[in-house]
Amino acid sequence: MINPSAFGWIDKFFVEQETTHQNFMVSEEDFYLRTRATGFIFGHIIGFDSVKPITIKDRLAKEISKIGMLNTLYQMFCLFKQDSDKDQFVNEAVAFYNLLSPKGFNPLEKMLPSSSESSKLEKIIHDRVQTNEDLFSKSFSHVITNALLFVDVLAFKKYLENGSLPDKYFNRIEEIVISIISLSLKSKTGFSVHDELLQKLFESSVRYTKFSDKQIKSIEDLDVSYLEHDLEKFYVIDLAGISLWSDEKVENEERYFLFKLGEKLNINERFIIESIDFINDFILKYKNEIPYFNSSNPVKNFYDHTTESVLVLINRNKKRLVKEVSQSKELMHLLAKSTHKELDKEEKKKIKNQLLDICKTVPSLTIFLLPGGSLLLPILIKFIPQLLPSSFNENEERE
Template identity: 55%
Template sequence: MINPSANGWIEKFFNTYYSLNSSYSSNEQAFYCRTRATGFIYGHVIFLDVSEKLSTKDWTSEEISKVALLNTLHGIYQLTKKNDSSSDFISCALNFYNEMHPKGFSFFQKILPTESKATQLEKIIDSRVQTNDNIISKNFSHIITNALLFIDVLAFHHFLLHKELTKGYIQKLEETIVGIVAISLKIKSKKTQYDDLLIKLFEISIRYTKFSEIKITDINAIDFSFLKTSFEKFYLLDLASMAIWSDGKMETAEFDFLNALGKTFQIEKPFILDSLNEIDDFIQQNKASIPYFNYSNPIKHFYDQASQNVITLITRNKKRLQKELLESKDLVKLLALSTTRDLDKEEKKKVKKQLLDICKTVPSLTIFLLPGGSLLLPLLIKFIPHLFSSAFNANLD
């Protein structure tokens, strides 16, 4: 088992689980279809395509996306370079991200020269998956996971083919994606609540382009000349299918648009139909777990996301937290009392102080010490009784 939020997870991943089984022996379409099946293309990973079964139980969506991004980057490296060396891949990936974001860029300031290459890559991947600056805005997001992480994979593939990252490549790619999605939404005869959510999802995912600044209304107005690989074209077609599917219906104009896009990309019709079937099957099977389709209102969404994060933290640190709580008898007594009556101002202040002291001793719980983290303390208090209900019952007695 690995913990993608702790140092050393990349080395453990390659030592224990490795990457795709001989992915470089497959052709580009086969590799892309395998990646799409995991949900990575759609921004919602449901499993990891690795040689040894890897359970993601109790992982956050960000942690799953981090491992999925690493695995897909490594897979594209194997496919392109015909080299399955993890150390060579890590060095190459670092060179790529250094070129994408030259020295002095924000998340490179966090990297220390004495750190191993694997540790440096861990920090970069963590920054690529993050879409928000703090715990509050993160939990208010419509979807925490970056929906366009495959852009990193396309840019890495471009880097491997050309031995450099052509200036403006990523921005052109984002502008093309935004243009295609905008047209896909425009040709709908009936708009739904999901259309606005889809736009917001792309807005928090793109990094170099302003969605509102793209005013493309016709496919002929988009410059596709810089697209050279089948990966790029497959991805753009799938994003168009994703945008069109958001209302669960396929109109004649929408199907004609996909066919026109496929013709422009010289993609055969069976793949276009496969793209539509894949997105339909994926959403039908996983709709209940995709935040995009279950967004209600910001307050409820914040509570649901925050609750899940707190449960994950408690589960991972159950034994350590139990030990620390049992050593703080006054705190346990106050928490037990809070289940039968409201604590007064001084009691609440004491609970908060002692809980934060405990959070300092458990590394994974330092999230509660961050700005805004104290707002999650009531959730922590709510789930603590489940750790050792007998102790609380004894106190109540």
């Protein structure tokens, strides 16, 4: 199984996928619909459109995003070139990102000249899906900005077509997306706390650099002439649609907004209707998993998401962790005591210090050594007793 958190995962991806046997998509709409079905368009990936199935079970959200990013870029390359040459794809992708280099994003800055192209692409993708320096320091408001990763795919298509990028293409597309999202939220019949949060989430995207000063109050004020291709138009319609969804339906006034938007973009009504139906089915099926729809309390959402991530790391390093913990009788005693009695300040400090020492020896757990990481040690402490043998609790003399 490929591990996007380990070096060399892109080369392994192509070995596992046997891409030489790939059947090429022949239309952009087919590509878009298949990509949308994975959830990549909405920043919530539930699967991958790949030659061979790739599981999302027991993967961190960042790892899922990395695979989704690589696979979607590659599918775009195959669609445009009608070729599955993985080496050419990797070279083109690295050249594209090197050309893009938006403000504050220099993916190759720390790469050695001798680094392989695939290792460079790994670094680039890591930076693109990483909305901030690390899990613990990033703001609660960045939980869905990966929905904007599809802009990378649109820009990559432009690059493949022209060998270059139109001036400020990335910023122009994002500006249109934000404007349409804001308009769609204003058109809703009821404005919930989720709607306000959604607007803030998109507007705080670290990839977005500057908003237009122009005040856009209606669809008529929108300048969508920059959107030349159906892929761009499909994308903004779907993002508008998901922002309009509430209470398990899209009201008539909100449908009217989507049809007016489709008319302005010269997209037929068939796609609008299919978009409404797809979004409704997608949200109803995955609502409990999509951060936005569970973010009335952003702090709780952040904690829940982080707990899930920590559990994945604990399970992956279970044997090593149990071995390290078992070597300290004092730590074992304190952990056992913590399962049935409140520890005093000094005891808590001992557990914290000893666990931090253990985390230094387990590479995957060094995240707890990052700024703010120690604040999440209670999550680690909570689940460690569940990993230890049953005698761990049975033999502990209760006070």
